[in-house]
Amino acid sequence: MPPAQRHPTMADVAERAGVSTSTVSRTLRGLSTVSPEVRARVERAARELDFAVSRQAASLVTGKTGTVAVLVCTLNSWFMGSALSALGPLLRAAGLELNLYVIPDLAERASFFERLPARRNADALLVFSFDLTDEESARLDDLGMPVIYVSQHVDGRPSVYVDDVAGALNGTRHLLNLGHRRIAFIRATGASGFCFSSSERLLGYRQALTEAGLPLDDDLVVATPCADKGGTAKALGELLSLREPPTAVFAQQDEVAVTAIRALRTTRMDVPEQMSVLGFDDHPVADLFDLSTVAQSPWDIGREAGELVLKLIDDPSTDHGQHVILPSHVIPRATTAPLPGPRHQGPEQAGSPQVPAG
Numbered sequence: 001m002p003p004a005q006r007h008p009t010m011a012d013v014a015e016r017a018g019v020s021t022s023t024v025s026r027t028l029r030g031l032s033t034v035s036p037e038v039r040a041r042v043e044r045a046a047r048e049l050d051f052a053v054s055r056q057a058a059s060l061v062t063g064k065t066g067t068v069a070v071l072v073c074t075l076n077s078w079f080m081g082s083a084l085s086a087l088g089p090l091l092r093a094a095g096l097e098l099n100l101y102v103i104p105d106l107a108e109r110a111s112f113f114e115r116l117p118a119r120r121n122a123d124a125l126l127v128f129s130f131d132l133t134d135e136e137s138a139r140l141d142d143l144g145m146p147v148i149y150v151s152q153h154v155d156g157r158p159s160v161y162v163d164d165v166a167g168a169l170n171g172t173r174h175l176l177n178l179g180h181r182r183i184a185f186i187r188a189t190g191a192s193g194f195c196f197s198s199s200e201r202l203l204g205y206r207q208a209l210t211e212a213g214l215p216l217d218d219d220l221v222v223a224t225p226c227a228d229k230g231g232t233a234k235a236l237g238e239l240l241s242l243r244e245p246p247t248a249v250f251a252q253q254d255e256v257a258v259t260a261i262r263a264l265r266t267t268r269m270d271v272p273e274q275m276s277v278l279g280f281d282d283h284p285v286a287d288l289f290d291l292s293t294v295a296q297s298p299w300d301i302g303r304e305a306g307e308l309v310l311k312l313i314d315d316p317s318t319d320h321g322q323h324v325i326l327p328s329h330v331i332p333r334a335t336t337a338p339l340p341g342p343r344h345q346g347p348e349q350a351g352s353p354q355v356p357a358g
Contacts, residue, residue: 168204
């Protein structure tokens with residue numbers, strides 16, 4: 001039996017590259033004190049010898065694990081898939097691995113915050129779309145690593161998000177500018193603590209109505225489980241049975257908006273002739289249904305989150321309270337239209353000033 005093949009060592013790389021082992025160590029750790037010419041020689045020697053740095057050994061030298069942890073409530077989501085598709089390659093290009101923690105329900109959530117498995121197993125933690133309690137926030141603050149909040153705003157902590165309030169404000173303005181004055185809002189409900197954007201978008205909707213001088217009517221705000229056909233039909237039934245039903249519906253998510261359109265067509269209500277429908281996200285399904293929507297880019301959110309986490313890992317002096325706020329914009333398509341018939345009053349007849357364009 002031939003003798004076991006010896007794995008190449010850092011000393012072997014140093015000998016082939018004609019440098020010291022400390023230079024090899026500094027090169028493979030990515031330190032800037034190595035010249036480009038020496039770096040190229042060391043990297044070439046490492047490739048030729050098929051030398052791989054032990055992540056455990058490297059962490060003893062640098063104090064870093066080379067891993068970024070990500071906390072999500074689901075992977076079965078267009079938003080999450082798009083954001084992670086941008087985040088993953090960016091981190092890998094920087095030599096970092098991605099470790100996902102998926103906690104889809106409150107029981108697993110309680111277990112995660114009790115055990116904090118990311119402690120000592122990552123250099124930073126990205127938290128996607130969680131309404132954290134004060135106790136949970138304090139637990140994460142004690143991790144001793146950068147914690148970046150994604151798709152949500154958290155005061156005093158690094159955050160990357162779309163301004164949901166402004167997006168919903170502009171979306172509601174779009175409907176107001178089309179002459180609609182009875183505008184409903186359909187919330188997408190889920191497990192408590194997993195719906196940060198919901199309250200922000202509802203706030204933007206209400207701000208636009210107040211700005212237009214319209215009263216807030218709680219009967220026009222209904223809820224349904226996301227993309228649940230029966231729940232959406234029930235919510236629409238509540239709206240259509242009002243003494244003065246809405247002429248437009250603003251759904252918190254595109255998937256809810258599409259489900260609403262299908263339910264309306266089942267009752268032979270034409271969209272947008274009898275009911276305008278607006279969504280939020282610009283999910284791929286929005287283009288398929290020619291749905292008017294408020295667009296955001298989860299890809300940009302994931303990329304910006306990755307850039308911020310690299311800054312915080314590489315330079316601990318980076319501001320840990322900074323916020324990266326990304327824009328949204330209204331995309332008018334075929335599901336919203338001016339209010340037709342005698343019910344349509346322009347802003348002047350309705351007794352309110354012209355609403356600014358979104």
